[in-house]
Amino acid sequence: MQDSLRTQTWGDQAIRDTIAAIAQAPEYSRDVGQSLMSRGLRWLWQQILNFFHFVSETQYGREITIALVVIAIALVIARVIIGVRADQLARRPINMRGAGAGGAIQITDAEQLAASGNYTAAAHALFSSLLAAGAARGEFRVHPSKTTGDYVADLRRRRTDWLRPFQSFRSRYDRVIYGDMQCSAEDYQALMSDVRQMMARG
CATH class of the missing domain: 1.20.5 (Single alpha-helices involved in coiled-coils or other helix-helix interfaces)
Incomplete structure (x- = not known):
């Protein structure tokens, strides 16, 4: 054994x-x-x-830990609030007066907001005017439930010359609004450059 x-x-x-x-x-x-x-x-x-x-x-270890946790929670809440607000702004009804004769893009409101330093609101105004002009031109139909990707799909189906500059605008806009959640002066100028390309196409 x-x-x-x-x-x-x-x-x-x-x-x-x-x-x-x-x-x-x-x-x-x-x-x-x-x-x-x-x-x-x-x-x-x-x-x-x-x-x-x-x-x-450390001497104040507990207090420091609590403070860090509170800051982390506050940052998460702030990001959620900003995201909800950005989504609400992006889905707000489009003012069709943002389109000029023949579907021309009116950028006055956006330029005024940018001049005051509010580039995020200026980006929203630019997008709103862009949608109004596109609808007036018959490029797409505007609806609150549509995303920027939906409008790109509409343009692709129509094979319009707005497609490429709108895709570029859409990529920047989504990154700024839904990614960074704020628009810098450089971001705004890049968005404006895309819009001017569409303006040049009539």
Whole structure:
């Protein structure tokens, strides 16, 4: 009985071979991208834990931790509010007076807002005028439920010369409004450049 229960002693090579076999099993295999991402996330999480551990050992560790958590929550709430507001502005009814004779794009309101430094509102005004002009020209039909991508699809079906500059405008506008959630002077000038290309096409 004792012989049958005798524990077998493994050599170093046997241990290494066993570990290698386990590591090569399909359930343990990961592609390089997943492995690097996993390591990166683990490293980032460890740094965060180290930071909070360091802070907790300082004199005002608890107060600092609470303050950081409150700031993080406030930033998340602010981003949600800004996103909702941006979506509401983007979906507001279009003032068809934003189109001039023959569907010309009227940019006066946008330029006035930009001159006052309110580039985000200017970008919204520019988009509103662009939609009004496009509708007046028969390029597309405006509807609050439509996205910028829907208008691109309308233009593509019509094979209009507005398509390329509108695609460029759409890409910038979506990034500014839904990504950055604010428009800089440089962003506004880039949007205006796209609009002027459409204005040049009549």
